Amino acid sequence: MEGSPRLRMLSYVVIIYMLLAFSWWSVLLYVKNNDAFEAKTTYLKLIKIGSKQVNSESEFLLSPEYLDLRSKYKRQEYMIFGEAIVFIFSLMAGIWLINRGYHREVQLARQKRNFLLSVTHELKSPLASIRLILETVQKRKLSEEQKQQLTESGIKENDRLTTLVNNLLTATRLETIYKPTKEPINILTLVDEEINRLKLLHPGRKLNLKKENSLPEMNLDRTGIVSVISNLVENAIKYSNENTEVDIQISLKEDNLLIQVADHGIGIDLEEKQKIFTQFYRSGNEDTRNTKGTGLGLYIVKQIVAAHKGKIKVKENFPTGTIFEVTLPLNQ
Numbered sequence: 659m660e661g662s663p664r665l666r667m668l669s670y671v672v673i674i675y676m677l678l679a680f681s682w683w684s685v686l687l688y689v690k691n692n693d694a695f696e697a698k699t700t701y702l703k704l705i706k707i708g709s710k711q712v713n714s715e716s717e718f719l720l721s722p723e724y725l726d727l728r729s730k731y732k733r734q735e736y737m738i739f740g741e742a743i744v745f746i747f748s749l750m751a752g753i754w755l756i757n758r759g760y761h762r763e764v765q766l767a768r769q770k771r772n773f774l775l776s777v778t779h780e781l782k783s784p785l786a787s788i789r790l791i792l793e794t795v796q797k798r799k800l801s802e803e804q805k806q807q808l809t810e811s812g813i814k815e816n817d818r819l820t821t822l823v824n825n826l827l828t829a830t831r832l833e834t835i836y837k838p839t840k841e842p843i844n845i846l847t848l849v850d851e852e853i854n855r856l857k858l859l860h861p862g863r864k865l866n867l868k869k870e871n872s873l874p875e876m877n878l879d880r881t882g883i884v885s886v887i888s889n890l891v892e893n894a895i896k897y898s899n900e901n902t903e904v905d906i907q908i909s910l911k912e913d914n915l916l917i918q919v920a921d922h923g924i925g926i927d928l929e930e931k932q933k934i935f936t937q938f939y940r941s942g943n944e945d946t947r948n949t950k951g952t953g954l955g956l957y958i959v960k961q962i963v964a965a966h967k968g969k970i971k972v973k974e975n976f977p978t979g980t981i982f983e984v985t986l987p988l989n990q
């Protein structure tokens with residue numbers, strides 16, 4: 659990264675030099691072209707007058723040889739202008755591309771740094787909690803109820819670690835070749851099971867599931883679809899207030915299965931809507947942010963949905979919040 663701004667500056671200097679040099683050459687060429695035209699005109703005029711082919715200046719200016727000469731040099735003049743314009747546009751496009759590449763690089767570096775910071779944090783905090791729990795169990799005499807509570811917290815921390823590791827593994831798998839392993843699935847049962855698991859993980863939150871009474875079996879990648887639902891619902895929980903509800907809806911829309919996850923949380927800015935699906939992207943800065951995450955969730959969701967020939971959309975919820983909408987063709 660260090661060399662990048664310097665490289666960019668160097669590219670600008672070279673481009674500006676090229677621009678100036680080219681402008682100078684264009685002007686010179688234009689002037690020389692004019693000089694050549696005038697010299698040839700004088701020569702032609704002398705020959706024509708000398709051989710008495712024309713008697714006056716105005717007659718010479720109307721002669722076919724002069725008109726030919728003039729149109730030839732005019733064409734050359736246009737060519738010089740045309741070339742200059744194309745060259746300047748190419749240079750401008752070059753500057754634009756360099757700038758864009760540079761900004762992308764900076765953004766990627768920032769995202770990677772954020773990613774490392776958050777993964778380190780995400781790994782360290784459950785490990786520290788599990789250690790504390792184990793130490794408490796080891797050193798103190800605890801009632802059966804206390805033991806139960808501590809074990810439950812330990813399991814939750816363990817689940818957090820498992821989710822993180824799973825997300826990291828899925829993202830790596832997606833980077834190489836992700837081919838969904840499809841099998842006939844009853845989507846309603848799968849969603850029921852997943853929402854129940856999430857309810858147990860977030861006992862304080864209200865998750866409302868609305869679904870069709872029956873749906874045809876679909877050929878889907880089980881782990882992939884579970885990952886789509888859990889990532890969307892976990893995000894809805896994470897980016898909304900504790901006392902707001904999250905609505906999950908499973909329905910049919912024409913020949914598609916429609917999965918909607920809606921929250922009444924902080925919402926997503928218009929300009930962020932495209933970015934959130936890129937790998938490692940998290941809005942805000944890791945040093946100031948207080949939500950946990952890796953910026954992989956929605957990237958994974960998008961890849962899995964695409965592998966099922968589906969689409970994902972993000973919309974605003976009313977009065978606040980976000981709705982994520984996944985459509986998957988019934989015919990897989």
Ligand code: ADP
Nearest residue numbers: 893894897925934940941951952953954955956
């Ligand atoms: P993570 O949640 O680990 O940061 P994601 O890829 O799941 O990564 O999400 C990327 C970003 O999209 C988040 O950092 C957050 O800014 C935004 N986001 C995702 N879901 C929601 C939501 N339901 N409400 C508001 N913002 C969201």
